[in-house]
Amino acid sequence: MEVAAREMLQRIDGAARAASGGTPVRLTAFVNREAAGGGWGPGVEEVVVPVNATDRKQWVWGEQRHLPPLAARAGCDVVHSLGSTAPLWGSFARVTTIHDLNYKLVPDAHFGVRGKVMGVLVPSAARRSHRIVVDAASTRDDLFEHLGTPREKVDVVPLGVSPRPAVTPRDERELRAELELGERRILLSVSAKRPHKNLLALIEAFAGLPAADRPVLVLPGYPTEHEAELRSRAAALSVADDVRFPAWLSTEDLEGLYAAADVFVFPSRYEGFGLPVLEAMARGVPVATSGVSSLGEVAGDAALQFSPDSVDDIRGAIARLLADGALRERLRAAGVARAAEFTWERTAALTFAAYERVLRDRG
Structure with missing residues (x-):
């Protein structure tokens, strides 16, 4: 998910300019303490949410309690949550990427209580978000079948494949x-x-x-x-x-x-x-x-x-x-x-189209 966030933030502005004839978009990255100072891309403002992301309770609390007022203060029109869960309130348009339904379809994917937490947060995000982004059409079908999410609310946005690292492979x-x-x-x-x-x-x-x-x-x-x-x-x-x-x-x-x-x-x-x-x-x-x-x-x-x-x-x-x-x-x-065929430029363009769609739908 961090790879997707970094690759997208590098390219969303270009996708916005291409879609709007040159008009830029203002980007804000809301990050936890561990990810702060990570260089999220040129022109991207960083706002640190005061939580320790290695503590699941703090992570949830930060998303539900701290993020909405921080996003309002930053003047965000759209908040895109990239990790299958999302803030359940706020005056901004809410877009959530739900990568999978592991917690429901393969519950042994999560150790400990995480599966139970995801079992509450993911369906809530699917209901309360204005649009949902998924990586594959099969996940859109899963959302419809298991959570009742209308297919027309879901945008399929395949991920990209990052270039090979600029390293010399081990002999x-x-x-x-x-x-x-x-x-x-x-x-x-x-x-x-x-x-x-x-x-x-x-x-x-x-x-x-x-x-x-x-x-x-x-x-x-x-x-x-x-x-x-x-x-x-x-x-x-x-x-x-x-x-x-x-x-x-x-x-x-x-x-x-x-x-x-x-x-x-x-x-x-x-x-x-x-x-x-x-x-x-x-x-x-x-x-x-x-x-x-x-x-x-x-x-x-x-x-x-x-x-x-x-x-x-x-x-x-x-x-x-x-x-x-x-x-x-x-x-x-x-x-x-x-x-x-799977480029991050394509991912960014389809993601920005989802932003435009949610803003148009909300008037």
């Missing part, structure tokens, strides 16, 4: 030595280690590949409570020596993994957008992904799609990609072209 030989990858082929999956990401099914599918030709499975990402279950499953299936769980990786290391990977696989059961799929495509890695929720919508025919509920289907897609060099090359090219 492959060094990376292989450090992560103990040997000379084997690399199957890469970059996602949070949470149950709905379906990594247990991926490990089961991986364990069924022929041992003689089995690649090494690399699952980078910050440690979570779920990682112990993943490690246990790999051990029970006798593939613990074939799976790597690197935690935090430098940008150079991650780019090195993308460069060395033979296949990228993303088996999630539900996503509001599925940015990791596009990030892998942009780097020319052949992708196999779930075809559910937004993932099939985002990937199109530039990836091999499978059912996340079928271990055999996941295994079959991986095996097919590993065995078919021509298919890998086709998906490399198709993925790069597909990812190029």
